[in-house]
Amino acid sequence: MSRLTLLFCLLYSSLSFGQQKYWVYLNERDLNSHPVISPKTVENRRMLGLEVNQVTDFGPKKQSLEVLKKLNIETVNISRWFNAVSAYLTPTQANSLRFLPEIKSIEPISSGYLSYNSESNKSIKIENFQAPFAITQMNGQELIRGGFLAQKVDVGIIDGGFFEAPDNYLLKHIFDKKKVKAYRDFLYPDKIDFFNTKESDGDFHGTAVWQLIAGKDSSRSLYTGLATEANFYLARTESGKQEARIEEDSWIAAIEWLDSLGVRLANSSLGYTMGFTNPAESYSPDQMDGKTTLIAKGAQIAVKEKGMILVVAAGNEGENKKWGGIVASPGDVEEVLSVGANDKQGLKMGYSSKGNPAVSFVKPDVTAYSEFGTSLSAPVITGLAAALLGIKPDLTSDELKIILKSSGILSGVPNTYIGAGYPDVIQIANVFSGDYKPKAVVNIEGVEEVNLSEYFSEELLIFHKISDKVVIDQNYREKPQKNAFLKRPKDIKYTTLVGKNRIVEVRWKTE
Known part of the structure; x- marks a missing residue:
């Protein structure tokens, strides 16, 4: 066993003996301290018209932290935003804290503990994932052709590890140009080698995600991402060996870290639903409302108060009947840019996870092509978002979402399957130039059948819905023959027909 492995084993083995991880919320903030934000953070807020001085920039008072220290409680992370700390507590410590005047409340995070296993590191090539099609489907090659590749844009990636990234041929240009500005492992803060120590195969995940944000192979003129000239800030928050709520604690610490450095755009191809190692920690579908989970609350603060742009994978639970197929948190948050996956x-x-029919807003927001999960569709959109920020740095999260959704194949009539669909860079260029013309929408009401050939001379997509937003079935149809009729399917109230230049929204006649 290496010395590094031994240190981790000693650190985390002690956590298995009657300790549980908690959020400890404190009553008072240290409003007289100097806020831990960079000049770039201040500049971003002024540019976006946000409050420069925000109360959530001030964390717990030092006196409160000293109280915890005197009780031999070692904090794991300190959250300024929530005025809280995370810490492992015995039952005795947890009970004693509840009665202290400095403590507002305590809430359990996880009963599990992390293990660490250093394995012999083998060089494994990461598959291309056919990402170039995702770019060309949305006409992203136009940004490459014009040289709009996210120059001077800072991008954060919150993921499960970036194993062997410096040796990855698609990321070589980033390291050669010293575009990696900072990185932190929030699970194992003392890790010596960030890029070459592997806990599990999950440590490749962030590397794969990164390729689709900024990958480039100069020898073949291959671009697998649109942000090849961006700067990068990397945060490892996810363990590939288990799922536990402690990872949400790490995620919040990471997003606060990115904000403190002035990083506005972040990709998070992580989501939390029911698959926790300890079933007691799993969520229920009704908690995917964009405001219940702690990670959702953190994402809301990041976007609404800090001016960040979060691009989040919608999740891969679309066929999970027990879960209901709905989006995972924090992809359930209205303010974030949730990305699903579409086919060719x-x-x-x-x-690909569907939007929750119980909320008033539609998720996902947009989609991108991916054969292998929404984890690999979200970074395609992050690369696009970074390229657009390179063109217009003062874009707000709301503005970016409007632009992307307006250019989608379902602009104007988003649904719970694909949101507005995949964006179109040519349409986005029209938005920037003022020449944008939305796709024509034809509304038909009170009919029992529709002559498809009357409206479409090309292939079309069909979405059958039980309400104006909630889809229960979808189809692809080739160019309709003359007098090709579509009749109302049983129990369907609405159907959206999507062609290249036109959308037909049918409200069927019901009895």
Whole structure:
């Protein structure tokens, strides 16, 4: 066993003996301290018209932290935003804290503990994932052709590890140009080698995500991402060996860290639902409302108060009947840019999570092509978002979402399967130039059948819905023959027909 492995084993083995991880919320903030934000953070807020001085920039008072220290409680992370700390507590410590005047409340995070296993590191090539098609489907090659590749844009990636990234041929240009500005492992803060120590195969995940944000192979003129000239800030928050709520604690610490450095755009291809190692920690579908989970609350603060742009994978639970197929948190947050996965025609990939029909807003927001999960569709959109920020740095999260959704194949009539669908860079260029013309929407009401050939001379997508937003079935149809009629399917109230230049929204006649 290496010395590094031994240190981790000693650190985390002690956590298994009657200790549980908690959020400890404190009553008072240290408003007289100097806020831990950079000049770039201040500049971003002024540019976006946000409050420069925000109360959530001030964390717990030192006196409160000293009280915890005297009780031999070692904090794991300190959250300024929530005025809280995370810490492992015995039952005795947890009970004693509840009665202290400095403590507002305590809430359990996880009963699990992390283990660490250093394995012999083997060089494994990461598959291309056919990402170039995702770019060309949305006409992203136009940004490459014009040289709009996210120059001077800072991008954060919150993920499960970046194993062997410096040796990855698609990321070589980033390291050669010293575009990696900072990185931190929030699970194992004392890790010596960030890029070459592997806990599990999950440590490749962030590397794969990164390729689709900024990958480039100069020898073949291959671009697998649109942000090849951006700067990068990397945060490891996810363990590939287990799922536990302690990872949400790490995620919040990471997003606060990125904000403190002035990083506005971040990709998070992580989501939390029911698959926790300890089933007691799993969520229920009704908690995916964009405001219940702690990670959702952190994402809300990041976007609404800090002016960040969060691009989040919608999740891969689309075919999980027990879960209901709905989006994972923090992809359930209205303010974030949630990304689903579409196939080559533009329909929802079967695995891609659907929007929650119980909320008033539509998720996902947009989609991108991916055969292998929404974890690999979100970074395609992050690369696009970074390229657009390189063109217009003062874009707000709301403005960016409007631009992307307006250019989608379902602009104007988003649904719970694909949101507005995949964006179109040519349409986005029209938005920037003022020449944008939305796709024509034809509304038909009170009919029992529709003559498809009357409206479409090309292939089309069909979405059958039980309400104006909630889809229960989808189809692809080739160019309709003359007098090709579509009749109302049983129990369907609405159907959206999507062609290249036109959308037909049908409200069927019901009895």
